[in-house]
Amino acid sequence: MITLPDPMPFSDALNYLRDKQAVGSSMDTAAWREVPAAIRNKAFFSATLTSAQVARRMQDYIDDFLSQDRDVNERGQEFFSSQGRSEFVSKFRQMMMNEGFGKVLPDGSIAPDTNDNDLRDLRSCRRLQLIFDTQVEQAYSYGQFLEGQDEDILDIWPCWKFVRVRPVMSPRPYHDAALGQIRRKDDLDFWLSLNRDFNVPWGPWGFNSGCGTEDVDRAEAEAAGAIKPSDKVKPIAKEFNDRLQQSVAGLGPDVRSWIKRQLGDMVTIHGDKAIYNKPEPSPPPKPDSVPAARPAKTPEQIRQQRQRIGDKIAARQQRQATDRDQISRRLWDDFKQRREAALAPLMVRLKDAAEAYQQARTPENRIAWMAASDAFKTAEESWVPGGMLYKATMKEIQRQKAQSWSRTYRDSIRFLGVDGMVIPKDKRGTVAVSMVKIDARYNIAPARQKKLSSNVQQGLDLV
Structure with missing residues (x-):
């Protein structure tokens, strides 16, 4: 009987995040792909983020979140010091604005307005969510990868199946082609071919x-x-590490010079190894140098801010409502064109057969006329209300409209939830969390039908 090993301590996954070096560079995603895998795999970076200090703060926050570091409030109650995604977005959104980051325009200036759905804008909600999700998923996936390298586990579960865990707006064609495939875990070439952004055999x-x-x-x-x-499936960690080293070996002087220009003194290449030069830790701020807290907003400023948010959401929803109208118009126009193309030759055949029968009332002509009439009526039944093709068009309109409504819902929640779901520090540790369920219409209800306790009700009121 095979005995499964003890679960791997999550410290190994945390060390993967902690061993990364925070890097600031103006390189975009395409330029980072040209950097050897051995250098990229050890870097904590985000495309066009030029501040290593901001990258280090992001790394520290995610480390605290994964470590589940706790703090104690004035009542002696414990709470998690890092709340997670919502607080990360709120905190670093303000930091990006303070540091002057944003979407770089063609003239080199920063766009004055923030588009919360623009991945190229370092201030946007979607971009910051992507940074948080990617780093957290990398840490967890690396920990699971290491745990799965045990020979006993490989003997019991020797393969992976590539699956989709959530829908995305722009799926990669090579991912769609690989969905459902079952491959050995030591098929390193296959797994690396599916991870072209990070060149590692684990997620994301x-x-x-x-x-x-x-x-x-x-x-x-x-x-x-x-x-x-x-x-017998063998562990691939050593083979992968050897490939990482090979990705640096034999780099020509032109490539080394390009890396030097992009990353400066942060990376030094000695022979076949890339070494990160860790900067000196920043001195703690002096008490008199701590920036003053942002003054509280007046009621009028809050009202104006809510009005602007409401106007933006209303304008966005109006555009999406117009798009839904165009969905119906486009699909019905396509339906009519296909109906005309399908029925036109049958109508011509029916008219010709009817004229031939009027000219010569022979049994043969009558049979041809009746056959043409039956063929036209049979084909027409699919295109009239209640017909198969008519129903298919209605179903497709409903499907595409449902997707549009889902985007409207997600965009509104994302826009409104940037700052609204962060519990103030003086309230942390005093609110209990309640499980909820969300149905297909996005209605939220308690997971269990029971009376809410006072602290849960307090949390709901606060949020």
Whole structure:
């Protein structure tokens, strides 16, 4: 009987994040892909983020979140010092504005307005969510990858199945082509080919890829033909590390010079190794140098801010409502064109057969006329209300409109939730969390039908 090993302590996954060096560079995503994998895999970076100090603060926050560091309030109650995604977005959104980051325009200036859905804007809600999600998923996935490298685990679950774990707006074609495939875990070339953004054999499988893997046991893998009963899957960690080293080996002087220009003194290449030069830790701020807190907003400023937010959401929803009207118009126009193209030749055949029968009332002409009439009526039944093709068009209109409504809902929640879901520090540790369920119409209800306790009601009122 095979004994499974003890679960790997999550400290290994945390060390993966902590071993990264915060890097500031003006390189965009395409330029970062040209950097050797050995250098990228050890860097905490975000495209066009030129401040290593801001990157380090992001790294520290995510470290605290993954470590579940706790603090104590004045009542002696414990709470998590880092709340997670919402607080990360709120905190670093303000920091990006204070540091002067944003979407770089063609003339080199920063766009004055923030588009919360623009991934190119370092201030946007969507961009900051992507940074948080990517780093957290990398840490968790790396920990799971290391745990799965045990030989006993590889013997029981020798394969992975590539699956989609959530829908995305722009799925990668090579990911869609690989969905459902069962491959050996030591098929390093295959797994690296699916992770073109990070060049590692674990998730995430690209920025906002929406894909993941499922363990496949030996019986299912053998039934799928992915492995033979006598095959033994081996760990690939060492082979992958060797490839990382090879990605630096043999770099020509032009490539080394390009890396030097992009990353400056942050990376030094000695022979076949890339070494990060860790900067000296920043001295703690002096008491008199701590910036003053931002003054509280007046009621009028709050009212104006809410009005601006409401106007923006209303304008966005109006545009999406117009798009939904165009969906119906476009699909019905396409329906009419296809109906005309399908029925026109049958109508011509019916008219010709009717004219031939009027000219010569022979049994043959009558049979041809009746056959043409039956063919036209049979085809027409699919295009009239209640017909198969009519119903299919109605169903497609409803499907596309439902997708548009989902985007409207998500955009509104994302826009409104940037600052609204962060619990003030003086209230942390005093509010209990309640489980909720969300149905297909996005209605939120308590997970269990019971009376809410006072502290849960307090939390709901606060939020």
